[in-house]
Amino acid sequence: MIVKYLGKKEWALFVLSVLFIFAQVYLDLKIPEYMSDITLALENGESSNVIVRSGVGMVVCALLSLVASLSAGYLTARISTTLSRRLRLMMLDQVNGFSPEDVDHFTVASLITRSTNDITQIQQFVGRALQVIVKSPIMAAWAILKISGSSWEWTAATAVGVIILFGVMLVVIRLSMRHFRKIQELTDSVNRETRNGINGVRVVRAYNAEEFQAQRFDWTSEELLRSNLSVLRIMFPMYTISSAMTNFLTLAIYWIGAALISATGDVDEQMVLFSDMIVFSSYAIQVLRAFMLVSEILRMYPRASVSLNRVKEVIDHQPRMREGSEEEGGPAGTVEFRNVSFRYPGAGGDALKDVSFKVGKGQTLAIIGPTGSGKTTLAKLMLRIYDAGSGEVLVDGKEVGRYRREALTSRISYVPQRSIIFTGTVRDNVNYGDTSDLRDDGDVWRALEVAQAADFVRVMPDGLDSQISQQGKNLSGGQRQRISIARGVCRRSEILILDDSFSALDFKTDKRLRSALKKELKDTTVVMIAQRIGTIMDADVIVVLDEGKVVGIGTHKELMRDCALYRDIAISQMTEGTI
C-alpha cells in the first residue's frame, strides 16, 4: 500500500540500501572466520604474525561493516522522511481542492491530525520496516540453506514454530486494528477540544465553565488512555511469544532428536543425527530470530496501517464539486440569479426558494432581511462554495460551475461576516491573495483609506509592518472588520461582496466608508449584505429576503412603497436612528 507513494528516486535509494545491508551482513559473518584462523594458528603453535594479520583483517571488516550500516541507515532515513514529506504535500494539495462540505466531512481537527500525527506514524514504520524487510530474509535464507537436507521432522517442527508465531501475530493484528482506529479518532478529538478550549477561553471564563470544559477534555483523554491500554493487553503476546517460541523449538528439536536416535540401531547414523541435532538447533533459532525481527515490525504495523488508511481517505477523496475549465466570461461585473433554489446538505427545508435578480457592472446590489433569511447563502452560491440545487447562478453572464475555480474567485472579492485575520503584518493581511505581487504600498494605503482603517494603522508603531497576532486578537472587532474590508478593496476585482461587514462599525464610519466605496470603486459591482437600512438605502437594487424567498426587489423608494417587510424593518430602525 505504502509502496505506491514511493518515487523512482526512492526506489533507487532502496536498491542501494539493500546492497549496503547485504554487505553488512556478509562482513559481520566474516569476522568470526578470522577467529577460526587464529584458533588454528594457536593450536599449531604458529607465530604471532598470523594473529596480527587476522586482527587487522577483523578491524577492516568491522570498519567496512560500520560504513555499510551507516550508509544503509542514512538511505532508509532518507526514504522514509522523503515519503512523509511527499504525503504531507499531497494532502495539502488535495485539501486545497476541497469545498467546505468536504472539509466538514473530515472535520478540521481530523485533517490536522492526519497531516502531522498520522504521517509521523507512517514515517516511523517505514523507517524501521525498510531495514528489517531486507535484513531478515537474508538472515533466514542463509540459515535455511545451512539446515536443508536434515531430517524432515526437525524442519516440520521449525515450520510449526513459524506458523504458530505468525498465527498469533495475525490474530493480534486483527484484534488491535479496531483500537488503533479509535486511538487516531480520539487524537482528532483531543485536537478539537484543545482548539475549542483556546478559542472559547473568554466564554469559558465568563461563565465559570472551566470545570465543565476540563471534564469534557478529561473524558476524551481517559477514553484515549483506555484504548491505548486495550492495545497493550492485546499486543502483549507479541513481546514474548518470539523468545518463548525459540526456547520451545529448541526443546522440540532435542526431544525429536532423542526419539530419532533411539529409533535407529545404526551407530554411525546415530552419530550423524546427534551432530545434526546440535547444528540444527542453532540454525533453527537463527530462522526464528529473523522472524522475530519481522514480528517487531508487525507490532508497529496496525497503527501505521490505520494511519495510512486515514491519509489515503483524504488523498483519494473525490471532491464533491467538479471544477469547470473555462476562463473567459461574458460582460464583466454582472451577477444574475435565475430561479435559484438551494438546500444545505442534511437540512430539512430550502434555504433559498426560487430566487431571481440581476445586477450590472458598477452597480450596487444590497441584500437585506431578517436573520436566517438566506442572505449569506446567496453570497456562498456566487462564490460557488455550494452548488445551487436548481436554477442558475451566473457571474459575468456565465454559470459559475463552468469557470475554473480560480477564474471565478479572481472575479470576486469576498469579505466574510466573521473577519478573518491571519498572523502577520497589516500589509500581509490587506495585500493578500493572488494579486499581492501586483499591488504596492500605495495601493495598500488607498485600500485602508477607503476602508476607513488608515487612521488607526497610521498610529501603529510600525505602520504597515505592524504585527497582527493570530485571529487579530490585538485588534478590536471594528478594526478587524475594516482590515478585512481593506483586503477586499485592495484586490480590485470586478465584484466585491461585503457580507454584513459593517456590523461592528458606528454609523459615522459606516457612512464614510460607503461614500468612499462609491467614489473609489466606480466600476466595481458591490454586493452588500446588511441588517441596517441606513447602510443600503442608496443601493441601485435592493433584494429583500424572507425565509429564503424574495419578497421585494427594487430601490429604497419603491420598496418603501411596495414591500411591507422592508417598511417594517425601516420603520423599526428609523425610529431608533432618528432620535
Next chain:
Amino acid sequence: MSAPQPRWAKYDKSDDLLGTTLRIFRYIGKYRYRIYAGIALSMIASMATLIAPQYHKTMTDLISDGVGGGYMDMKGILGCVAVLAALYSVVAVLRSISAILIPSASEHNGNMMRKDLNRKISRIPLGFLDRLKIGDVMSRFTNDTDSIRRQSADSIANMLVALTMIVGSLAMMLYTEWRLAIVAVIPALCGFFVVMLIVRRSKKYFVRQARDLGKINTLIEETYYGIDVVDAYNGKGKVRGEFVKVNDDLYSSALKARFLSSMMPQIMGFISNIGYVVVCVAGSMMVLDGSIGYGVIVAFIIYVKEFGDPLERLSNSISSLQSIAASAERVFEFLDAPEMEDESRKPDVSEAVRGKVEFRDVRFSYEPGKEVIHGFSLTVEPGQKVAIVGPTGSGKTTIANLLMRFYETDSGDITVDGISLRDIRRPQVHEMFCMVLQDTWLFNGSIRDNLTFGRDYSDDALDAACEAVGICGFV
C-alpha cells in the same frame, strides 16, 4: 508594534537530558511502581533463564549417552523437557506481565500530561494566551504527548536494566582476568563517548523536528480557520509556498534526527565488533605468552557480547530519550507558563451583590506603552442601565474585558459595592456579571450543553431563554 513573543516560544536550548528525564520520571508519580515491578519481574525472568543451561546440559548428556548403541533414557529426557518447558512458561508469563506493566505506566503518564495541559489553559492570563499559536499548542497536546507516551517508561526501564547488566558483566570480566577486561572495555567506553557526542548533536534536531511539526500544525490550523478567505482570494498558492518551506524544514530536521539516532546502535555494534577483535588478538597474545589459557578467550568472547548488548540497549534508550526530551520540554514549557495569581486566600464575597459598580481613574494597555483606556471613571448605581458608545476601537470591549477581569488594570480601580475587583476571586467576579461576547463561540455538542455548560437548568428555564433571544423557531 511587533508582538512580543511569549517566553516559551523562543525557548530553544536546555540540552539537559538527565534533568528532563528525571522530571518525566517524577511526573510519572505513583505509576512509577509499575516500572519498578516490571523491572523486577524481567530481572527474575532473566535469572530463571540462567538455570536453564544446567538442564540443557543434562539433557544433552543423556542423549549423547544413548548415541553409539548405548541406552537412551527417554524418561529422564522427558523429565528434563518437562522441567524446561515449565521454566520457559514461567519466564514467558513474567516477561508478559512486565511487558504490560511498564508501558501502562507510560500510558497513564500521557493521560496525566494531556489533562494537566488542558487545565493549564484556564490558569494562564488571557494577555499571554492571545499570543499563542493555536496549531502549535495543539501539536503539544497531541504530537508531543504522543511521543512521550509511546516510549518514556520503556526507555527509562531499559536504561535502568541496561545499567545493572553493564555493571554485572564488568564485574564478571574483572573477576575472570582483569588485564584482558581492561583491554576489552576501553574500546567500548571510547565508543560510548563518541555516541554521547552524537547524542548531544541529535538532540538539536529532535527539538527542531518537534518545533517544525508545531509550525506545520499552526499553518494548517490557520489556513482552515480562514478557508473562506484563502479560497476566495486564491491564497492557496501562497499557503502552498509557505507549506512547502515548513515541510522542507521538517523533512530536513526529521532526516537528521532519524539518521543520527539510527547511528547509535550501529556504532555500538561496531564497538562490540572491535571489542571482539581486541579480545581475540590480545587474548591470543596472552595465550602465546602462556599467561592465560585458551578457555579464557572463549569465556571473554561471551562476556564481551554480554557487555555489548546492554551497552547497545543503553544507547538505544538514550537515543529515544532524546526525542522524548525534545517533546517533554515543549510540554513542560507550556505547563511552566506564568499563571494568574492564586486567589484562594481572598475573602469569599458570595453574599448578595447590590450591584453598584464604580470605575476610578482606570488606565489600561494591552501592550506596554500603548495605553487604550486613559483614566476612565464612572459610577453605576444598582439597577441602572448603562450604555457605552463610541467609535470602533475606542475601548468599549476593553471596558467589558476589565469588568470581567479578563485583564488587570494598569492603574486605578474597579469596585463593586465598594469592594475592589482585585480583592474578589475571579470566579466570583464572573458570577456577578453575565456577559455576551462579541464573537460567537459554540462548541460541538448538544444545544443544551452549549446553553448550560453542564449546569442543571430546568427545561422551562431553557425554553424561556430561547424565547427571549428568538431562537425557538430553529431550536
